[in-house]
Amino acid sequence: MGSRIEILNDGGLRSDGRRQHELRSITIQLATQGNADGSAIIQHGLTTVLAVVHGPREARLRSLTQHDRAVISVEVQVAPFSQGDRRRRGKGDRRTQELAASVKETFETAVQTHLYPRSEINIYIHVLHQDGGVLAACVNATTLALINAGVPMIDYVASVSAGTFSTSPLLDLTTLEESDVPNITLAVFPRTGKVGLLLMDTRLHVERFEEIFRLAAEAGKVIHEEMRVAIRTSTAGLVKAMGGAIVAGPGAGSSERATKALEIEDEEMVDA
Amino acid sequence: MLFTPFPPPPRYQDVAQMDVDDDFDGAEAKMTSPGEILTSSQAFMRGHGTFVVDEEVIASVAGTIDRVNKLVSARPGGRSIASPDTDPRYNPEVGDLVIGRISEVGPRRWKVDANARQDAVLMLASINLPGGIQRRKLESDELQMRNFFEEGDLLVAEVQAFFVDGSMSLHTRSLKYGKLRNGQLVTVPPVLVRRLKSHFIALPCGVDLILGLNGRVWVSKHVHREENDGDESFDAALVYSNQNDEIDVSTREAISRVSNIIRVLADRFVPLTDALLVDAYEWAVDQECKVTEILHEDVADALAAAVVARI
Numbered sequence: 315m316g317s318r319i320e321i322l323n324d325g326g327l328r329s330d331g332r333r334q335h336e337l338r339s340i341t342i343q344l345a346t347q348g349n350a351d352g353s354a355i356i357q358h359g360l361t362t363v364l365a366v367v368h369g370p371r372e373a374r375l376r377s378l379t380q381h382d383r384a385v386i387s388v389e390v391q392v393a394p395f396s397q398g399d400r401r402r403r404g405k406g407d408r409r410t411q412e413l414a415a416s417v418k419e420t421f422e423t424a425v426q427t428h429l430y431p432r433s434e435i436n437i438y439i440h441v442l443h444q445d446g447g448v449l450a451a452c453v454n455a456t457t458l459a460l461i462n463a464g465v466p467m468i469d470y471v472a473s474v475s476a477g478t479f480s481t482s483p484l485l486d487l488t489t490l491e492e493s494d495v496p497n498i499t500l501a502v503f504p505r506t507g508k509v510g511l512l513l514m515d516t517r518l519h520v521e522r523f524e525e526i527f528r529l530a531a532e533a534g535k536v537i538h539e540e541m542r543v544a545i546r547t548s549t550a551g552l553v554k555a556m557g558g559a560i561v562a563g564p565g566a567g568s569s570e571r572a573t574k575a576l577e578i579e580d581e582e583m584v585d586a
Numbered sequence: 587m588l589f590t591p592f593p594p595p596p597r598y599q600d601v602a603q604m605d606v607d608d609d610f611d612g613a614e615a616k617m618t619s620p621g622e623i624l625t626s627s628q629a630f631m632r633g634h635g636t637f638v639v640d641e642e643v644i645a646s647v648a649g650t651i652d653r654v655n656k657l658v659s660a661r662p663g664g665r666s667i668a669s670p671d672t673d674p675r676y677n678p679e680v681g682d683l684v685i686g687r688i689s690e691v692g693p694r695r696w697k698v699d700a701n702a703r704q705d706a707v708l709m710l711a712s713i714n715l716p717g718g719i720q721r722r723k724l725e726s727d728e729l730q731m732r733n734f735f736e737e738g739d740l741l742v743a744e745v746q747a748f749f750v751d752g753s754m755s756l757h758t759r760s761l762k763y764g765k766l767r768n769g770q771l772v773t774v775p776p777v778l779v780r781r782l783k784s785h786f787i788a789l790p791c792g793v794d795l796i797l798g799l800n801g802r803v804w805v806s807k808h809v810h811r812e813e814n815d816g817d818e819s820f821d822a823a824l825v826y827s828n829q830n831d832e833i834d835v836s837t838r839e840a841i842s843r844v845s846n847i848i849r850v851l852a853d854r855f856v857p858l859t860d861a862l863l864v865d866a867y868e869w870a871v872d873q874e875c876k877v878t879e880i881l882h883e884d885v886a887d888a889l890a891a892a893v894v895a896r897i
Contacts, residue, residue, distance in 0.1 A: 351675060370675070372689070372697075372705040381751075426637065426646055431751050433703050461620060464662030464675075466635060466646035469621035505621040505644070545619050545648045553617070553650060 321479045321494055329490055330359075337474070337486045337533060342544035344462050352463025356455040358486065360445035365455035366438040367463040373434035384430035388418040390452065392441045397489075414439070417452050420501055420511040424457075426466040435465060446488040447475040449499045449513060454537065461545055471510050472538035473501035476530035478518070483526045485533050498526060502534035618660050619648040625658055633659025676701045676776040676800035678754045682745045683785045685766070685798035686756070688735045694728055696735050698743070701776065701800040704753040708735070712746060712757035714764070716826060734826050740766040742796050742804065761825075762786060768830050769794070769806025772845050774852035776801035780859070787860045791840045791867055797858060805845045807833050839877055843870055846880040847889065854890040866893045 319329050326333060338359030347353035352367040373379040378387075390413045394402045403410050417439065425435065437459070439452050453473035460467060477484050477497030487497055496518040501511035509531070518526075618624065622645045627638045635647040636659060645651070645660040652659045678684070678700075686700035688708075696708040710723045713734060735741060743756035743763050758764050779797050787795040788808055796804040809831075833841075847866045851858060869892050870880055879885050 370703045372699065372703075430703055432753070461648045464647055464649070466637075467620045468637065468644075468646060470619075503621070505623075542619055546617060549617050549619070549648050549650070 319490065321491055322482055322484070328484065330488060334482055335485050335529065335533075337536065338488075340537065340540045342458060342541065344458060344544060344548045350459075350463075352459045352461070352465070354455050354458035354462055355442075356451055356458060357443075358447055358451050358454075359488065360443055361447055361451045362441075362443040363448070363451040363455040364440040364442055365452070365459035366440075367435065367456075367459040367465065368438070369435040369463075370430040370433040370465065371436075373432065378434065379432045382431050383427040384425075384433045384435050386418055386421055386425060386427065386435045386437065388414040388421075388437045388439065388456075390414040390417070390439045390441065392444070396441050397444045413441075413449055413452060416449060416511060416513060417456055420453055420471060421456060421460070421467075423510060424467045424469065424471050424503070425460065426468060429466055435460075444489065446490070446492045447486055447499070449473070450475050450486075450501070453501050453511065454541065458541055458544065462548070469503040469505045470538050470541055471501050472504055472534040472541065473499060473511065474530050474533045474537055475499045476526045476533070478522045478526050481522070483522075483529050485529060496522070498523075498530065500527065500530040500534065502531050502538075504535050504538040507531065616651040617649070618645040618651050620646050624651060624660070629656070630658045631656050633657045635660030635662065675703055678702055678706075678745050678748075678800070680745050680747060682799040683742065683796070684745060684756070684800045685740065685742050685771070685796060685802035685804055686800070688737050688739045688741065691731055691735070691737060694723070696731070698741070698756060700754070700756075700798075701773075701802065702754065704751070706743075706745075706754045706756050707749070708741075708743060708756045708758070712755070712759055714759055714761075714825070735765065736828075739828075740771060740804070742766055742798065764825050765827070766796075766804050766806070767827065768809070768833060769804055770841055770845050772803045772805060772848045772852075774801050774803060774848065774858070775855075778852055778855070778857045779803070780857055782859065787863070789844065789860070789864060789867065791844070792837055793840050793844050795844070795860070795863065803848055803858070805841050805848070807831065807837050807841065842877045843867065843880065846877060850880055850886040850889055851893070853886070856890060856894060862893055862897065865896050869893065 322328055322334065341357040343355045345353055346355050346364065347366050350366045350368055353365065355362065355364045370384050373385060378385050390410045392403045392410055394400050417437065437456055439456065441448055441452070450473040453471055457471045474485065475487050475492070475497055477487050477491060477495040479495045484491060484495065487495070496516040498518065499511070499513040500509065502509055624636060624643045624645055627641045627643050630643055632638050632643045635645060635649065636643050637646055638644070643658055647660050647662040649660055649662040652661055684700045686698035686706060688696050689699045689705055690697035694710045698706040698708050700706045710728060710731060715727070741758060741764060743758045745754050746757040747755045749755060776799065779799050779801055781799065782797065785797045787797065789795060792808045794806050794808045844863065844867060847863065847870060848858065851866065866889060869889060875885055880889065
C-alpha cells in the first residue's frame with residue numbers, strides 16, 4: 315500500500331474525514347430554471363446535479379405516445395468540466411445512456427403516469443460536478459424536480475450509494491472510494507420501504523450484501539427527510555406568496571431537523 | 587431468500603390517523619408532500635392529488651390539503667381554496683378564453699398548443715367560414731384548411747368542451763375569436779391571469795390586450811370593432827389574413843412598452859388586471875423611461891412597487 319490514501323484509517327475516519335455511516339452535506343435549491351415546469355439542484359458534498367422537468371405536455375413524437383398513460387423520457391448530459399480529466403461525453407455515450415435508463419425505469423414506477431394519457435414528461439438531467447454517487451444524486455434531483463413541477467408521485471424516491479471496505483460498510487461514497495471498494499446504488503420509497511432501484515457495477519461478496527443494503531435503505535430515509543424539509547419550505551413560501559396562512563400538516567413534527575449531523579447512529583441500525 | 591421486506595418506519599404509523607376533521611377551515615392551508623398519509627379512506631373520499639393504498643388516503647403532490655365535506659384533495663404548489671394554484675400548467679375549464687398556436691393540421695381538425703397537458707383540438711366544424719355563412723363543412727373546405735389556419739399561426743379561442751381523455755376542444759365561432767395579428771405575444775404564469783368580466787381590453791394608449799387564461803397575452807394595435815358584432819357581414823379576407831396592417835412607430839412603441847410592463851410584473855408575480863396595466867403604463871410614461879429601460883432591474887422594481895402600492 316505505502317503512499318496510497320487510506321480508505322478507512324485506524325481511527326475509523328475516511329479519507330475526507332467522515333465516519334463510516336456519515337453522509338455528506340446536502341444542499342437543495344428548488345425552481346432554479348424559470349421557464350421549466352419544475353427544476354432542482356442537489357449537492358451531495360461536491361457532486362452537483364441539476365434536474366429540469368417539462369410536462370406533462372403533448373408528446374413531441376406521435377409514435378411514442380401511449381393512449382393510457384404518460385411516457386417519461388430522460389436525457390442526461392454530463393458536463394465536460396464535471397470531472398478531473400476534461401472529457402466531452404455525447405448523447406450516445408454508454409455510461410450516460412445507462413444513467414438515463416436507470417432514472418427512467420425508477421420513475422416509471424414512482425410517477426402516476428396513468429393520470430396523464432397521451433402526454434409526455436421530459437426530464438433533463440445535467441451532471442455539473444462528479445464526486446461519487448452520481449446516479450444517486452440524479453435520482454434525488456429528479457424526485458425534487460418532479461415534485462416541484464407538481465407531477466403526482468406515489469412517494470419520494472431517495473437514493474444513496476454504499477460500499478464495503480473489507481468488512482466495514484461505508485455510506486455515500488466519493489469518487490476515490492467508489493473506484494476502490496465494491497459498491498451499490500440503492501433507491502427506496504421511504505413510505506413503504508420498497509426498493510425502486512438497485513444497481514451493482516462491481517462484484518460484491520454475498521455475505522456483505524445484506525448489511526450494506528440495509529444500511530443504504532436506512533440512509534435513504536435520512537435523505538428523504540432532507541428533501542421533505544426542502545419541499546416543505548418551498549411550499550410554505552408559495553402559500554405565503556399567494557396570501558394564505560399555514561398550519562402544520564400531518565407529520566410536521568418529524569420534519570424538524572433532528573438529524574442535522576446526518577449521522578446514523580448504530581442503535582438505529584439495530585432497530586432496522 | 588435472504589431478506590425480509592423492510593417494516594414501514596414507525597413515524598408514519600404515528601401520524602397515520604391524523605384527524606382531518608379538527609380545525610379545518612378554508613383560510614388556513616395545511617401542507618403535505620408525496621407519500622404522506624392524510625386520512626383513512628373509510629371516512630373520506632379521495633380527490634385530486636391523492637391515492638388510496640390499504641384504506642389510507644395518501645398525497646401524491648406537494649402542496650396544500652383541501653377538504654370539502656368528505657372529499658380530501660391535495661393541490662400542488664400553494665394552491666388552496668383561499669389561494670389559487672401555482673401549477674405551471676394551465677388547467678382548462680369550459681368557457682375559458684385561451685390563446686394557442688397551431689401545432690398540426692389534421693383530418694377535419696387542427697391541433698393547438700395552448701400550454702395545457704395535451705394539445706387542444708379545434709374542429710373544422712367549430713370555426714367561422716369566410717363570409718360568415720352557416721353551413722356544413724364540405725370536402726372542399728377540408729382541402730383548404732391551411733387557408734384558414736396554418737402550422738405556427740396564433741389564434742384566440744374559447745374552450746368548448748372536453749374529450750374523454752381530458753384534452754379540450756376549442757371553438758372560434760365568434761367575431762371576437764380567430765387569428766391574431768398586428769401584435770406581440772407575451773407569456774406569463776397562468777396563475778397571474780384571473781378570470782375577468784372581459785378578457786379583451788382596449789388600453790387608452792391605443793393598444794389592445796387579450797388576456798388568455800392559459801397565461802398568454804396578446805398585445806396588439808387597436809382596431810375598431812364594428813358595433814354590430816356577431817353580424818354575418820364581416821370581411822372574410824381579413825379574418826384569416828396573415829398580413830399585418832400598417833403600424834406606425836408610436837403604436838409600435840406603445841405595444842413594446844405594454845409588453846415589457848407585463849413581463850416585469852409577471853417576473854414579480856403581480857396578477858394582471860386592466861386597471862393595473864393602465865396605472866403601470868401611466869407610470870412608465872410619467873417617468874419618461876424608454877421602452878427598453880423598463881426591463882432594467884431598478885426601474886422594474888420601482889414600477890412594480892408603484893403599481894402594487896396603488897391597488
